Each structure stands twice: as structure tokens, then as C-alpha cells.
Amino acid sequence: MLMAPEEYRESLRALSPTVYINGDAVSSVADEPLLTPGVNGIALTYELALHQQHSKVMSAVEQENGLTVNRFAHINRTSQDLLDKLEATRLACQYAGCAQRYLQQDALNAVYETTYRIEADGVDDRHQRFLAYMKDVQERDLTLGAAMTDTKGDRSKRPGEQTNKDMYVHITERRTDGIVIRGAKAIVTGAPYVHEYLVMPCRAMHCDESDFAVACAVPVDAEGVTVIARPAGRPGQPGAKFSAVFAQSVGMVKFDDVFVPWEKVFVDGQVEAAKHLTHSFASHHRHSCIGARAGFGDLLIGACALMLEANGLTYDGAPHLADRMTQLIRMVEGFYACGVASCVYGDADKSGTARPHQVFANIGKLLLANQIYDMHKIAHEVSGGLVVALPEPDEDHNPATAGSLPDLLKGRDDIPYQQRADVARLIEDLTASYTGGWYSVISLHGGGSPAAMEMEILRNYPVPSKQDLVQRLLDRGVLAVSDDTSPDKDPGRCCATGCNTGLPGPKRSYY
Numbered sequence: 001m002l003m004a005p006e007e008y009r010e011s012l013r014a015l016s017p018t019v020y021i022n023g024d025a026v027s028s029v030a031d032e033p034l035l036t037p038g039v040n041g042i043a044l045t046y047e048l049a050l051h052q053q054h055s056k057v058m059s060a061v062e063q064e065n066g067l068t069v070n071r072f073a074h075i076n077r078t079s080q081d082l083l084d085k086l087e088a089t090r091l092a093c094q095y096a097g098c099a100q101r102y103l104q105q106d107a108l109n110a111v112y113e114t115t116y117r118i119e120a121d122g123v124d125d126r127h128q129r130f131l132a133y134m135k136d137v138q139e140r141d142l143t144l145g146a147a148m149t150d151t152k153g154d155r156s157k158r159p160g161e162q163t164n165k166d167m168y169v170h171i172t173e174r175r176t177d178g179i180v181i182r183g184a185k186a187i188v189t190g191a192p193y194v195h196e197y198l199v200m201p202c203r204a205m206h207c208d209e210s211d212f213a214v215a216c217a218v219p220v221d222a223e224g225v226t227v228i229a230r231p232a233g234r235p236g237q238p239g240a241k242f243s244a245v246f247a248q249s250v251g252m253v254k255f256d257d258v259f260v261p262w263e264k265v266f267v268d269g270q271v272e273a274a275k276h277l278t279h280s281f282a283s284h285h286r287h288s289c290i291g292a293r294a295g296f297g298d299l300l301i302g303a304c305a306l307m308l309e310a311n312g313l314t315y316d317g318a319p320h321l322a323d324r325m326t327q328l329i330r331m332v333e334g335f336y337a338c339g340v341a342s343c344v345y346g347d348a349d350k351s352g353t354a355r356p357h358q359v360f361a362n363i364g365k366l367l368l369a370n371q372i373y374d375m376h377k378i379a380h381e382v383s384g385g386l387v388v389a390l391p392e393p394d395e396d397h398n399p400a401t402a403g404s405l406p407d408l409l410k411g412r413d414d415i416p417y418q419q420r421a422d423v424a425r426l427i428e429d430l431t432a433s434y435t436g437g438w439y440s441v442i443s444l445h446g447g448g449s450p451a452a453m454e455m456e457i458l459r460n461y462p463v464p465s466k467q468d469l470v471q472r473l474l475d476r477g478v479l480a481v482s483d484d485t486s487p488d489k490d491p492g493r494c495c496a497t498g499c500n501t502g503l504p505g506p507k508r509s510y511y
């Protein structure tokens, strides 16, 4: 059953996780002011699923069991499902900046595909086990945190080579009733205020690393779990127009010999399946990141347009700013278009899930990872220095200053000072504050650092088919240039007969 936002908050009060922020223990995550903007972000996903106008995109019928579920708890089967997920993510992020809960959908889809493979390999009824777990999550409308990124230690070493084995979460004991895990996940979105974690491996494991190939569900308040979290956004700061209301906490999650019953164990040493899990989560999640950052981009586009207007400028009068606005729109809709293409050209996994097209999903995520910095720059250029120089909001109530500020700091006469100030503070919050930096870093590293995307693009792109295409043109003589002596040609392809460069394979004729 779909929960209402207040029921979600109440459900958190029923849990007793061990959470620390700034060195202090948190007694109730739902009532902790430092976490309120993050709890609001997740609560919004509950609200939108019940909202008359948005429920169509924010909820779905789960084919597996017929339940009406939150979009972020749904298994995608079609292109339309992928598109609905992308739109739902964009929508939720237009309101919340980063709606956090889409990670749950990415993780559920990836684990679904993985347990299907393990069961198909004849190991046991792992998929049925996962389906029962998933149904419970969907029925209770839980929120799951995606706990994948291990602390990793020395990056040049494999998990088993680390001086501290806990750098990667691993199995320490196998019992008749379950497994025991140990280690730490370094960065988990929403860690303090989710109901459970889906623990997943963050890299492909070798055969002799099977203890590290573990995926399971762990309640946030299971014995041995400790969350060390950061505040969500800039709670309580008057100038934090956005992130005092909606933001995200991230937390490190420690697993100190945590017992996991078999019902919640989905991978325990099946290295090939675990490899699929890591890989599949990455592509589902990169696809979601595109929708998330498009929602953020919508906020920037709107704020920049309002700022430009408040400053008394028009596109005709300031063509360079029209150019910047066009660039901003091009960036946002450019990477979003990759997300849409990824839905259209996605394929069916053998488990029945719809998978986003790898190349488009990775290109879209790579574009936004790099362009987020340009997006911030454009917001700064369009808005002027006021976004970091405006007197703090308390001056608006200071009798010594308040009287003159509106007159001196307003722009266009017919636009109230307060509106200009609010938009300037919003832009500061989103681009030039701690929250602004946070949006840069999550865009760059969330879902994997740029190099990971670059590798995936090259790995999945059909370069050989493009080579064949050109080769066929060469074979048909379309590109024939009879007296071409250019030295730039590939070895062995410099003339009609092909020179002997010692490379294996037949020599081809171009003419």
C-alpha cells in the first residue's frame, strides 16, 4: 500500500538506528532538524505518488504481483517504463533537487536480474527469495538505500590485498540460518532515514574473492549497523532558500558482524552474477542520474531567467546572455535527450527487465558530469556577483538597514526587491554554497567517476560495425582516390594491394 508522507515519517520513528551526526547521537531521525531537508526529499516521493496530477508517472502496477507501487519500487519491463522512471526522477528532482529514492529502483532492477541468473544457473530458488522480499518492500512501501561504494582503501590494490579487509564489505561466516557480514560502505545516499539497505558489491570480484561478492538486504537498525552521517543540506540557515527545505544526507555505513538471514541474502559468493549486479546497477543508475540532473537543470534555467528579468535585461538587449541561456538549455536537454534515447533503444534482459541503452545512458551521465560546472558558471555569469554578496536575510529585519536595502538593491522597478533577493539566494544555494559544491560532486562522481563512463561507452559502442561500414565503402570504391599517397593511413592499408606490415589476416583490395 502506498504510504502518505506522514506515514513515512511515522515509520521512521518506529525504527531505532544508530546514527551519528557531527559527533552526536541522533535519537529520532524523523525529528532531527539536521536531517529534515533529507527526510522531506524522500517524503516528497510518497506525496507525488498519491498526487492526483502526478500519480500516473510516480506510481506503477508491478507485473510480478499486481500491486500498485511507487515508481521507485517498480521493475521496468518496457521502454515506456524506462521513460516513466526518467520523467518521475526529473519531476521529483524539480521539487527536491535530488529526490534520492530513485536509487532504490536502480538497485531493485539490478538485483532482480541477478537473482534470476543465479536461479537459472541451478544454484537454488534465489529469485523466488528475492521476489518475496521485493513484494514485502512494495507492500509496505519501504525506502531502500543503495549501499554499493565500499571504502576501498588503497585503490591500486584488490579487496583481498588491503591491509584492513573491512575496506570492502565481505562475508565472515556462513551459518545454517544465514550469513554474517563485515566492512563499511563509504557513501550511502539518505543513509540515516531509509528503512533498509540493499548491500551490493562495488566492483567485479575474481574467483578467489567470493567472500566479497555479497548482496543482501539489511534493516537500518539491525544489530551491528552504525551510520555516520552528514547534515542534509544547510538546515536552519536563513539564506539557504532551497537546501534548508530539501536536500540530501549521505552517510558512511559500518557493518560490524551483522547477521543476515537467508531470506535477505541474494548473492553469497556467485562472482559472475555479482559482476552482473555491479554492472547492471551502474547502467540503471546512470540513466536515473540523467533525469535527476535534468530536474536540477530546470531549477537553474528558471532561476537564471528570473534573475535576468529582475536585472532589467532582455535577450534582445543582452544577446550574450541570450546565448548563455541557450547554452544552458542545450546542456540540460542535450543530456536528457540521451536519457530518452536510452529508453527508446534499451533492450530486454533475459530476466524480463527493460535495460537502458548502455551507450546513451553512459554518454548522458558523462555529459552532465562535466557540464554541471559549466551550468554553474552560466548561472553565475547571468546573475552577477550579488548571488554571493547580497546581505544576509537577517538584514531585512534590521531597523538600521532594512529601510534602504530594497530601494538600493532592487533591479527593475516593477519587480519587488524581495523577489530579486530570493532568486539570488536560490542561485547561491544551488551553485555557490556547500550545497552548490555538493551538486557538482554528486554529478561528477555519483553513479561512478567519468572514467567509468568512458570505459563503458567504448566497451559497448559498435566500433567494428563502423569500421565495416567504411570498409564496405572502400570495397565499393566510393572513397577511392587514385593518387593518394597520404602517410596517415592505417598500417597495411596504404595501397591497393596492402603492404606487408607483418599484421595477421588477409590483405584487402580497396578498388
Ligand SMILES: Cc1cc2nc3c(=O)[nH]c(=O)nc-3n(C[C@H](O)[C@H](O)[C@H](O)COP(=O)(O)OP(=O)(O)OC[C@H]3O[C@@H](n4cnc5c(N)ncnc54)[C@H](O)[C@@H]3O)c2cc1C
Pocket (backbone or CB within 6 Å): 103, 146, 147, 148, 149, 150, 152, 155, 156, 187, 188, 189, 190, 250, 438, 441, 442, 445, 446, 447, 448, 449, 450, 451, 452
Ligand atoms: C553525493 C554522493 C552520493 C552518493 N551516493 C551513493 C549511494 O547512495 N550509494 C553508493 O553506493 N554510492 C554512492 N556514491 C558514491 C559514488 O558512486 C562514488 O563516489 C563513485 O563511484 C567514485 O568512487 P569514490 O568516491 O570512492 O572515488 P575514487 O574511486 O577514489 O575515485 C577517485 C578518482 O580516482 C580514479 N580511480 C579510482 N580507482 C582507480 C584505479 N584503480 N585506477 C585508476 N584510477 C582510479 C577514479 O576514476 C576517479 O577519477 C555517492 C557519491 C556522492 C558524491
